[in-house]
Amino acid sequence: GLLLFIGGLFTSQAESVMLSGGKHNGFPVIKNYSSEEYDRHIQNLAVTSDSDGIVFIANMTGVLRFDGVNWSFIELPNLSALSISSDDKGIVFVGGNGEFGHLVKRATENPYVKEIVFESLSEGLQDTLNIGMIWNTLSHDGVVYFQDRNHVFRYEEGKLTTIQATSHFINIFKAQDAVYVREHGIGVREVTENGLVDWEYGSLFRERSIQAYLQTTSGDVVCSFLECFHFDRGQMTEFTSEAADYLRKYNIHEALLLSDGTIAIATRNGGVVHLQKDGRLAGIYTKDHGLASNTVFGLYEDVEAGLWVATINGISRLELQLPLRRYDQRFGIHEVILGMTRFKDSYYFTAPGGIYQMSENGTLLLHDNIRTCRQIYVVEEQLYALCSDRLVQYHEGRFRNLSGSEFAHNVVFDSATRGVAIHETGITVFEINESAIEKHYQIMDASVRSRSAIAHEDIYWIGTSEDGVYRLQLEMEENEITGHLLKNYVTHQDNDTGRNNAFVVQLRGEPAILTWEKGILRYDEQADSLYKDTESWNRFSDPGHQYFRAVEDDIGGIWMQTQEGIMADIPCCPELERVTNAVLSRIRDRQLNSMYCDPAGYIWFMTDQGLIRMETDHHYEYQETFFTSVANINSRRDTLLVSYPGDEPYVFPYENNELRFTFFAATYNDPEMSEFRVRLEGFDSEWSDWSGETWKDYTNIPEGSYRFLVQARNVYGVISSSRPVLLVIQPPWYRTWWAYITYFLLFSGILYLAHWIRLQQLLRIERIRNKIAGDLHDEVSATLSSISFFAQAIGPQKLEGGRERFIELIKESAGDAKEKISDIVWAINPEHDDWRSFLSRCKRYASDLLESSNMKYTLRIDEEIPGKLDMQLRQHLWLVYKEMLTNTVRHSNATHVHVVLQYSGGRLTLAVQDNGSGFEKERPDGDGLRNIRSRAKEIGAEIQIESEQDMGTRCVLSLNY
Numbered sequence: 001g002l003l004l005f006i007g008g009l010f011t012s013q014a015e016s017v018m019l020s021g022g023k024h025n026g027f028p029v030i031k032n033y034s035s036e037e038y039d040r041h042i043q044n045l046a047v048t049s050d051s052d053g054i055v056f057i058a059n060m061t062g063v064l065r066f067d068g069v070n071w072s073f074i075e076l077p078n079l080s081a082l083s084i085s086s087d088d089k090g091i092v093f094v095g096g097n098g099e100f101g102h103l104v105k106r107a108t109e110n111p112y113v114k115e116i117v118f119e120s121l122s123e124g125l126q127d128t129l130n131i132g133m134i135w136n137t138l139s140h141d142g143v144v145y146f147q148d149r150n151h152v153f154r155y156e157e158g159k160l161t162t163i164q165a166t167s168h169f170i171n172i173f174k175a176q177d178a179v180y181v182r183e184h185g186i187g188v189r190e191v192t193e194n195g196l197v198d199w200e201y202g203s204l205f206r207e208r209s210i211q212a213y214l215q216t217t218s219g220d221v222v223c224s225f226l227e228c229f230h231f232d233r234g235q236m237t238e239f240t241s242e243a244a245d246y247l248r249k250y251n252i253h254e255a256l257l258l259s260d261g262t263i264a265i266a267t268r269n270g271g272v273v274h275l276q277k278d279g280r281l282a283g284i285y286t287k288d289h290g291l292a293s294n295t296v297f298g299l300y301e302d303v304e305a306g307l308w309v310a311t312i313n314g315i316s317r318l319e320l321q322l323p324l325r326r327y328d329q330r331f332g333i334h335e336v337i338l339g340m341t342r343f344k345d346s347y348y349f350t351a352p353g354g355i356y357q358m359s360e361n362g363t364l365l366l367h368d369n370i371r372t373c374r375q376i377y378v379v380e381e382q383l384y385a386l387c388s389d390r391l392v393q394y395h396e397g398r399f400r401n402l403s404g405s406e407f408a409h410n411v412v413f414d415s416a417t418r419g420v421a422i423h424e425t426g427i428t429v430f431e432i433n434e435s436a437i438e439k440h441y442q443i444m445d446a447s448v449r450s451r452s453a454i455a456h457e458d459i460y461w462i463g464t465s466e467d468g469v470y471r472l473q474l475e476m477e478e479n480e481i482t483g484h485l486l487k488n489y490v491t492h493q494d495n496d497t498g499r500n501n502a503f504v505v506q507l508r509g510e511p512a513i514l515t516w517e518k519g520i521l522r523y524d525e526q527a528d529s530l531y532k533d534t535e536s537w538n539r540f541s542d543p544g545h546q547y548f549r550a551v552e553d554d555i556g557g558i559w560m561q562t563q564e565g566i567m568a569d570i571p572c573c574p575e576l577e578r579v580t581n582a583v584l585s586r587i588r589d590r591q592l593n594s595m596y597c598d599p600a601g602y603i604w605f606m607t608d609q610g611l612i613r614m615e616t617d618h619h620y621e622y623q624e625t626f627f628t629s630v631a632n633i634n635s636r637r638d639t640l641l642v643s644y645p646g647d648e649p650y651v652f653p654y655e656n657n658e659l660r661f662t663f664f665a666a667t668y669n670d671p672e673m674s675e676f677r678v679r680l681e682g683f684d685s686e687w688s689d690w691s692g693e694t695w696k697d698y699t700n701i702p703e704g705s706y707r708f709l710v711q712a713r714n715v716y717g718v719i720s721s722s723r724p725v726l727l728v729i730q731p732p733w734y735r736t737w738w739a740y741i742t743y744f745l746l747f748s749g750i751l752y753l754a755h756w757i758r759l760q761q762l763l764r765i766e767r768i769r770n771k772i773a774g775d776l777h778d779e780v781s782a783t784l785s786s787i788s789f790f791a792q793a794i795g796p797q798k799l800e801g802g803r804e805r806f807i808e809l810i811k812e813s814a815g816d817a818k819e820k821i822s823d824i825v826w827a828i829n830p831e832h833d834d835w836r837s838f839l840s841r842c843k844r845y846a847s848d849l850l851e852s853s854n855m856k857y858t859l860r861i862d863e864e865i866p867g868k869l870d871m872q873l874r875q876h877l878w879l880v881y882k883e884m885l886t887n888t889v890r891h892s893n894a895t896h897v898h899v900v901l902q903y904s905g906g907r908l909t910l911a912v913q914d915n916g917s918g919f920e921k922e923r924p925d926g927d928g929l930r931n932i933r934s935r936a937k938e939i940g941a942e943i944q945i946e947s948e949q950d951m952g953t954r955c956v957l958s959l960n961y
Contacts, residue, residue: 024362025283026325026613029586030290031668033315038064038071044310046083046137047300051090052627053666055302056103057315058084063094063103063118067664068671069694070631074103076118083137085144093144093155094118095134100146100153121155129162136172140179145191147172152181152191163195175213175220182210201234212255214263218277223255223265241279246270256299256307259621260321264307266296272309274320285318289330292316304623306668317668323583323618328610332364337606339376340596343383343394347604349611350376350385355399370399380416391421391437402437410450412460420460420472422450427462427472429481441474441481452503452549454511461511463504469513469530471523489513489530505550507558508536514550514560519543538577539569553597553616561592566605579620582716586670587612626667628676628712628720633727634660649705649726657701657729663694665712665720673715681707681724703731835865838874839901842881846899853889857897865903867961876935877910883935884912884955887928892916892953908961913954918947932957 035042041060049055057064058081063074076096083095092103101120108115122131132148139145146153152163152172165183172181172191179191180199187202188210212223213231221239222231226248228239241247243265250270258264262282265273271286271294285291291309298310309316327333333356340349347358350373357365373387383394389406392399408421408428421428427448429441448470452463460472468490475483490500503514513521513530520540521530534541537558546563553559557570557577566584570577589607596604598613605612632639635656652659665674675690682704688696690713707724714720733739843861850857881901888897894916901910925933929945936943936957947953 024331024358026327026611027285027289027330028283028325029319029322030285031317032290032292033066033317034292035314038066038073038315040064040073042313044297044315045081046085046298047308047310047315048084048086048092049090049300049302050086050092052629053303055308055666055668056084056086056092057308057310058082058094058298063092065116067631068666068668068674069664070662072116074116074118077120080133082133082135083146085137085139087139087144088142093137093139093146095137095146095148097133098131100131100134100137102144121160122153125153125160125162138172138174138179140174141177143179143193145172145179147181154191154193156193161193163191171210173210173213175215180213204234204236211252212265214255214257216257216263216277217261221255221263223252225251228252228255228263228265239279241275242281243273243275243284246284247273250294253296254299256301258301258307258320259305262320264299264301264320266299266309267294268296269294272296272299272307272318282320290316291318302668304626304667304669305621319669321620322586322669323615323620324586325613326610327358327613331362331610333610336591336593336608337611338374338593339385340594340604340606340611341376341378341383342596342598342600343378348376348383348385348394349606350374350387355385355387367399370401375410377411377413379413379419382416384411384413386411389423393432393435395435400435402432402435407437410453410462412453412455412462414455414458420453420455422448422453422462424449427486429474441484443472443484443486446470446486451501452505454504454506456506456511459511461504461513463502463513465501468500469502469504469521487528503547503549505552507550507552508556512550514547516546517544519545520547537569538571539567539581548592549595551595551597551603553603554599557616559595559597559603561595566592566595576617576619579622580614580616582622583614583620585715585717622669622716622718623667624718626665626712626714626718626720628663628665628710628722630661630663630708630710630725632660632662633725634662647726649728651728651730653730654703654732654735657703658699659697659701659727661696661698661708661710661725663696663710663712665714667712667714667720670715675713676710677713678708678710681709687711701729703729703735833869833871833874835867835869836863838869838878839863839865841878842901845882846885849885849889850897855889855897856895857899859899861899861901862903865908865961873939876939880932880935880957881910883928883932884910887955888912888914888916888953892918894952903961906960908959910957910959911954913952915952918949918951918953920947920949 040062043060044057044064045060046058047055055066057066060080062076062079063081063084065072065074076094076099078097078099080097081094082097084092086092094101094103099120100122101118103116104119105114106117106119125131129151132150134146134148136147137144138147142156144155146155147169149168150165152169154161154163166186167184170182170184172179174180180188181191181196182188182205185206187204187206188199189196189202190199209225210222211225214221214223220231221228222236227244228241228247230237230239247265247267247270251268253266253268255263255265261277263275263277265275267273271284271289271291273284274282276282287294291311292314293311295312296309297312300308302308305319305321307318307320309318333351335351335353338350340347342348345360349356349358352372354366354368354370355373355376357367370385370387370392373385376385377383385392385394385399386408387399389408390401391403391407391411393402406423408423410422411419412422413419417432419430421430424447425444426446427443428439431438431440448462449464449466450462451465454461458473462470462472464470468488471487471489473485474481475485501516505512505514511523512533515521519532519534519542520537522533524531532543534543540547540558540560540562548561550558550560555570555572557568557572559566559568566587568577568580568584570580587605589609589612591608593606593608595606598604601615601617603614603616605614633650635652636658661678663676663678665671665676667674672692675692676694677687677690678696679687680698680701683698683701683706705726705728707726709724710722712720839861843859846857846859885897885899888894892914894914896915898913899911903909932955933943939959941957941959944956944958945953
């Protein structure tokens, strides 16, 4: 409890420290996590991670777990987690208040629902030992050590041994491939499986604390409470550090050797101190600089080289190895920076409030006697700037106004004393004579709103925001300007803004014009025109991209601001180019105003947030691969924790076939910029689009086996590896195998019953039809035949008074009735239910009728039509057919008849056409035509009758069949 009490006492902010002769390196990316965010106690003591890169933090109320997306919490029996560590297998071990153990994945009542819980390793010891606060948990070579005031507990392969202190233990640490513990009044002793062994140098630490033991490439470094020193075989020498006084003042709590060989030191009330390998100060980071708190209890470096800082008031993560540093309000800059240059031993950068001067030791001075400063130039040991469109010069420690009034929007120098000023009312060639400007030549017919300008081989190139680019050539005679050639080149006209925006810069020895839609343009002197340059750059060959500004460094690297952000083209070093562009993706300030290549090996970016500095020769080892996994599967009934998916599938009943998958990516560099894509194999045909959402919903998943895959793409564009989650959706009860057997038997029975009933109905109908046909033939037809015979027997000679005409009517009616009855008998007789017999009857009927009428004819009647001919269709079709032919014979006076009955493309066509006398269209239909139309309607056919006087008649019936 003493440590917590001391940490709580020193809550004042650390003073800003600037060491003489030192160099201010700006501020790294710092990400803070507050107690409101992780929803637990403010105080944290230690950090570690498991084999998948998931971070675990010892918190005063338990263990925090952070996967890059979500925070979760793991309870401990006695509340507090005081120390935490992971072994070589990634198993997380925790020391608490009177308790120690490890984290395991445990099944619940539902075998598919698992949770991460704390499992004690001290069961049975509480009855014999008074376990105190486990302030230190350490893993080494497959063995885990838990240390409280009076004991060291050694855990190896399930076996736990206890080592008792003679007085009391203070600290345990790793050194020289062994584990040591410092004991009060005795010194340092080695911890072995057989107990404590005296160390030959142990007595040196009887009165001297050891907060950290670091094995660096230049030798061992030991840090006590007040200082660090070199340690070599018992010899302790001074570790020279620019932060020595600072560390004595704010006290060392622990130290950590980082993967790049630098040293991070946690202080009791001075934040984090970052030292180079040789002790030079790399940076001090306190609450004033963005750290969560000045009281730091634990340090941990993750696989992405991020430094986690456990503090008394939250958690911080510092990206010390990221070669980006910011100079912003923490440094005293509270405004937008517009331009920058290096002059002698200082940096100068322009802003609306004046010009800032920063010396190498970090001292910041604002020259505010001038305002609204934009461009700044170094020309042959002279420093100039444009402020409020006035040209100013740095002279004897201050800036003086050379132009007096408004002078230019842009200036380009071709020597230390001569240049060209561009303004809206024209262009002026000037010289600087001591503290005054002499105007030598003016071009007043040019209105140019300049954004950029360069001088190249006595040619001035001027880029504008609306009018494209200008090329200015001065005509000279004996060093006197006698005239000029000014030509405008329109770079493009078809962009969304309608503006011809151009930025001119000199790249690789030649002028280059950067445009919004035409790519990068060069000048062809012979053709006196601009052309697209697609061969000079590796990364900037797309003419459709937007290019805004560019600078060139000392090794020929091009740094370009494009529509996609800042990008670098470094032809000499492909690997450096790849890493550089990955780092540049981290710069996402809303406004980039300019860039500056520093001869000291930096690229500076001026933004709305201040300054960003990037080391150009720093080889940043950002993580190539990281792990992505499913965190939970939510169904209607359960939430399944599947952070560590296995080989066995998760089985869901069909009623739970609506699932939500939540997932995470164990990457902590701008984790909010990570994007995900998913695929449910067996359901999705391809991967989903990349999205920032960390969940995916699926509804109405059919029964079957599936594999759910998720990948993440981090801020550097690296795509993660992942493990598939197997799942099975069981079929509903009505689609199980036994249900299908039941369905088959039931359906087979129903089909058989339906078939039997239908068969009986068909047989019954056929019997009825046969009986009707037989009765009609035997009874009615015979009777009609008898009537006809009787009428013939009477004869006209036996009747008087003209009554013989009635006998003729009887004969005709009886014959007609007999014919119709014969048709009906033929139609209902089931023996004729096929197309072949129908078509044959049609041919015979047409032949007999037309030949008996001495008419020539042509028949085009199919031999066979597919399908079954039902009785109703056969009857109506036959009567229509007969009516068509009968009408033709009786009324057409034709000499030739053409008959068609064919089937093609699912359509049946019946047509009768003659060359007879025809009839007028206005004439009303007779009985025959009305019968034809009525029967066509009954069978759903279309009927067309075309006729003209003396031109014949065509009757067509069409039927979809």
